[in-house]
Amino acid sequence: MTTVTIAPTGAASGARPLADTAAMLRRNLLRAVRYPGLTSFTVAIPVILLLLFVFVFGGAFGAGVAPGVTPGADGRAAYLDYITPAILLFAVVGAAQSVAISASMDATSGIMARFKTMAISPGSVLGGPVLGTVVQALIAVVVVLGLAMALGYRPDAGPAGWLALAGLVALVAFAFSWLCVAMGLSAKSVETASNTPMILTALPFLGSGFVPVETMPAGVRWFAEYQPLTPIIETTRALLTGAALDGATTALTLGWCVVITGLGYAWARSLYRRERR
Incomplete structure (x- = not known):
């Protein structure tokens, strides 16, 4: 069990939200170091997907996403440009999935019940x-983006674009982490908590991440156009290419992040306050 020292505040003085949150953040990062298997899994899956889709499917798929491109090496290069934003978002969602496991471990082991008896800010727990998951997601994105660039990906983002991209990644990680925390707390076991958020990893595939939505059947296309990750991927793609942002797509991206954050936070807080049976 990962331990962290939290200075007692006493019932009279009350909890210290910032200090308590910092302590819990440190605890989460220490857990990531002490459980390297879980941490490396967050990066390994996006890396495997990137290599698989570029070198196995990219030669053929590239001709489909970039008309006029010849299948083969040119196709792989075109497909690498197309799917890199989706793989980056896949890494973010994968990092959020790990916090569901951590939350379930705390709930099932009794440490969360112990925190409730201490003078700790409830929000910090x-x-x-x-x-901590936001930090891990940013690191995972840097690693995956570095690999994509080593394979030949050349983003055209300027300084403002890179800053906006970092903010977007942090916002998306923050939103999906709250949702995954709630999923972890609602799970009856750690094994269930590790499986439930996997449905989120299907969203990049059922969106514009790997193929244009225009190529999909009508029903699938409708879902792909209106699910959360499609506008997020398109905004990420625009930031990396240095293209002008579409106002409607950007608004959808921010709106989805706000909605997911609000729902995840409310659900997680409700589960935290409820006595575990």
Whole structure:
């Protein structure tokens, strides 16, 4: 069990939200170091997907996403440009999935019940792991983006674009982390908590991440156009290419992040306050 020292605040003085959140953030990062298998899994899956889709499917798929491109090496290069934004978002969602496991471990082991008896800000018990997941997601994105660039990906983002991209990644990680925390707390076991958020990893495939939505059948296309990750992927793609942002797509991206954050936070807080049976 990962331990962290939290200075007692006493019932009279009350909890210290910032200090308590910082302590829980440190605890989450220490857990990531002490459980390297879980941490490396967050990066390994996006890396495997990137290599698989570029070198196995890219030669053929590239001709489909970039008309006029010849199948083969040119196709792989075109497909690498197309799917890199989706793989980056896949890494973010994968990092959020890990916090569901951490939340379930705390709930099932009794440490969360112990935290409830201490003079600790209730929000910090959940907020610390969420912030820790945001840090891990940013690291995972840097690693995957570095690999994509080593394979030949050349983003055209300027300084403002890179800053906006970092903010978008942090916002998406923050939103999905709250949702995954709630999923972890609602699970009856750690094994269930590790499986439930996997449905989120299907969203990049059922969107514009790997193929244009225009190529999909009508029903699938409708879902792909209106699910959360499609506008997020398109905004990420625009930032990386240095293209002008579409106002409607950007608004959908921010709106989805706000909605997911609100729903995840409310659900997680409700589960945290409820006595575990």
